[in-house]
Amino acid sequence: MSTDAAEVPASPYERIGGSATLHRITERFYDLMDQDPAYRALRDMHAADLAPMRESLPNFLAGWAGGPRQWFEANPGKCMMSMHKPFPITRETAGQWADAMTRAIADVAPDDREIADGLADVLSRMARGMAQD
Numbered sequence: 001m002s003t004d005a006a007e008v009p010a011s012p013y014e015r016i017g018g019s020a021t022l023h024r025i026t027e028r029f030y031d032l033m034d035q036d037p038a039y040r041a042l043r044d045m046h047a048a049d050l051a052p053m054r055e056s057l058p059n060f061l062a063g064w065a066g067g068p069r070q071w072f073e074a075n076p077g078k079c080m081m082s083m084h085k086p087f088p089i090t091r092e093t094a095g096q097w098a099d100a101m102t103r104a105i106a107d108v109a110p111d112d113r114e115i116a117d118g119l120a121d122v123l124s125r126m127a128r129g130m131a132q133d
């Protein structure tokens with residue numbers, strides 16, 4: 001039996017389309033958050049300048065999905081769920097996050113539908129798990 005690299009299952013990071021796709025999803029996500037009044041409450045929780053988030057989120061998602069771990073190396077021991085505890089996240093704003101992310105992923109439409117749907121589902125569940133009410 002050979003141990004060809006080709007036989008190693010692709011990581012979610014590779015299947016979704018790597019850094020380029022994660023950047024496109026992130027850009028669409030923050031554009032929606034910034035422009036669609038449906039996400040006003042969520043937008044108001046964030047700093048005026050979303051540029052740091054546009055840089056940070058794709059880096060987090062990359063490491064989290066099995067790709068380059070730059071965000072985790074820069075933030076040793078930082079847990080995404082605990083990091084959000086200080087923010088007054090409600091079911092409403094968590095729902096806005098989940099909805100905007102689901103739309104962003106659908107709009108970017110990665111070729112691999114199974115991993116795209118899986119990503120939208122698990123991120124939505126993480127976001128809803130951050131609600132404190």
Ligand code: HEM
Pocket residue numbers: 042045046047048053056057060080084087089090093094097098123124126127128130
């Ligand atoms: C799966 C769900 C989520 C992920 C992956 C995520 C990801 C992130 C990341 C990567 C950061 C920047 C942290 C850093 O690099 O130090 C951040 C910050 C932040 N997140 Fe989230 N987030 C999620 C859900 C939410 C939800 C549901 C809310 C609010 C309803 C929220 C509100 C915020 C706020 C207010 C900040 C600080 C941003 C600022 O100061 O402008 N996040 N999040």
